[in-house]
Amino acid sequence: MNYFDQSLSSIHEKLVNKEITSEELTKQTLANIADVDKDINAFINVDEEGAVKHAQAVDEAGIDADNLLSGMPIALKDNLVTKGFTTTAASKMLADFKPIYNATVVDKLANLNAINVGKTNMDEFAMGGSTENSAFKITHNPWDTTKVPGGSSGGSAAAVAAGEVIAALGSDTGGSIRQPASFNGVVGMKPTYGRVSRWGLIAFGSSLDQIGPITRNVEDNATLLNAIAGHDEHDMTSSDKEVPDFTANLNAGVKGMKIGIPSEFMAAGIDDAVKQTVLDAAETYKKLGATVEEVSLPNTEYGVAAYYIISSSEASSNLQRFDGIRYGYRAEGVKNLEDLYVKSRSEGFGDEVKRRIMLGTFSLSAGFYDAYFKKAAQVRTLMINDFTNVFKDYDLILAPTAPTPAYGIGEDVSDPMTMYMNDVLTLPVNLAGLPGMSIPAGFADGLPVGVQLIGKPFDEATIYQAGNAFEQATDFHKQTPKMGGNN
C-alpha cells in the first residue's frame, strides 16, 4: 500500500471494519518503504521486527474505534529517542546509540497504539536545511530526485510525500518542519513553544526546538497534534495550558478573519513564483470571506543573525555532553582524557556541527558575549514585539515558507551563508515561540511551493481552521509526485 489517496480516517475505517489488520497494514507499509526508499533514502533505520510485533499486539487487543491512531504505522525523526531502538540524530557520534527510554511524544503515540515503523533521515543534530548534512545518506525529493527534500526534517517530509507513511513527526528549530513540508508538498506544523514536550528530543537549540507533525492533509495534522500536545512533568518548559481539540473547528471557515502579509517577507530575494503563490493564496482567502492586508514586521532582516547566534550558542552548550565517555562515539588510540574528548568530538561530529559549536562558543566567550549573544537576545525581544503588534489587529499571518522551491542536491551545501539565508522566513516564528504551519499552495516548474500560516501563541486551532478552509477550496494537497520527476 502507498498512502497517496489515504487519510488517517480512511485507513482507520478499514482497520475498524476489518478490511485490513494492523499487521497486514504494517507489513504492506514496510514492503512499500523497502521498494520506494531505494530512490528516496528517507529512512535511517526501519524497525521491521518491532513494528510487526506491536501491530500483532494491537490486533490481538482490538482496534480502538474511537482512536484514529490505533494500529496506524507512523515514522519518527531520528532525533526522537526510542527505547532499545537505534537513535542516531544522523550523526556518526550516535551511530550505535540505543536509548534506554522513550521521548514523551514517542510514549504518547505508543500508548495510542500507533506503530513506529522507523526513524527518518535528517541533517546531523538537526543542523541544516537540506538533509545533505546527514552522516549516513542524502535524502532525495520525491518530486524530483535530483533536488533536496529540505531539512532538517527532510526524511520525515519525503517519507510522507512519497507515500511511504501516512504521517511522521519532525522537529523545528528554525523551520525544520515547515521548509521541508513546503519543498515536498505536504502539511507541516511547528506548534507553539511549550505546546509539546521536548523530553527525549535530542537537543539542538533548547529555547527554539519544538516537535510537530508532518502529514498529507490538515485534518490528519490536527489529529496528530492532539495526540502529542500537553504538559509533561519531565519538561518544565512544556505548557500547562489546556489543550483544545484541534479538529473541533476545522470546518468553521475564515469568514471575518483578518490575515496580514508582512511586506518584509515578500521583499527582494524571494522567488517570483513563491511570491505569486502567496498572492494567489491571499486571493483564495479573500474569496472565502477573510480580509487580507499588508502588515510590517520591521526587524525581520535581523532575524537570521539573531537566530544563528542564539541557536549556535545553545547548540554549543547542548553538544558539550558528547565527550566519548558515557555513550556515543569514542576515538581509538588516545593518550589521555583530554585527548579522548578532543579526538572523539573531532572525529564524531561533521563539519556543519563543528561550525555551529565554534560559532556558539565564540558568541558566548568573554569579550564577545555582550556584542553577540546579549545583542541577539535583545533583537529577539524586538522581533517578538513586532509580532505582538501585528496580532493586536490580525488573527493570522500569511507568508511564504521558503524563499525558493527545492533546489538541487549539492547546489548550496558548501556555502553555509546561503544555506543560513534560506531560513529567513521561518526562523522569526521560532525566535518568537509562535505556532506556524506550511501547507501546499502551488507549484513552480513541477515542484511544490508551500505557504506559511503563523498564529498567536497557543492558537494552533485558528491555523488549522484557516489551513483546512484553504485545502477545501484548492487541490494542491491532493497532487502526488510521479516518483523521480516529470511532474
Add this chain to the structure above:
Amino acid sequence: MSERISENQVNHVAQLAKLKLEADQLPYFTEQLDKIIGMFETLSKVDTEGVEPTTSVSDQLNTMREDIADNWNQRAELLDNAPDAENGYIKVPAIIDESGDNE
C-alpha cells in the same frame, strides 16, 4: 584574508570547544566563520538601548517537583551504551600523566 577572526582565534575557539581542526581545515573554517560573523555584525545597526534580552519564551518558570530519590535500576542498560566498561563501571584512559613529559 579574514577581517573579523584570525586563524589563531579560530584555533582558540576550537580548543575551548574541545575540537581539533587539521591544518588544511583551518583556512576553510576561518573564512566561513569570518563571513558568518560579518553577518552577525549587522545587529550593531539595531538600537537595543534599554531592551530586555529574551532567553526563553516559556512562561513556565521554576516548576518544582518533590525531591524523591528514584533508582531507575538501569545501570546495565546505561553501561551497554558506554564505549568501554569494566566491572560495572565506565572505563576511560588515565587522567594523570605519570610519565611527566606530557606525552
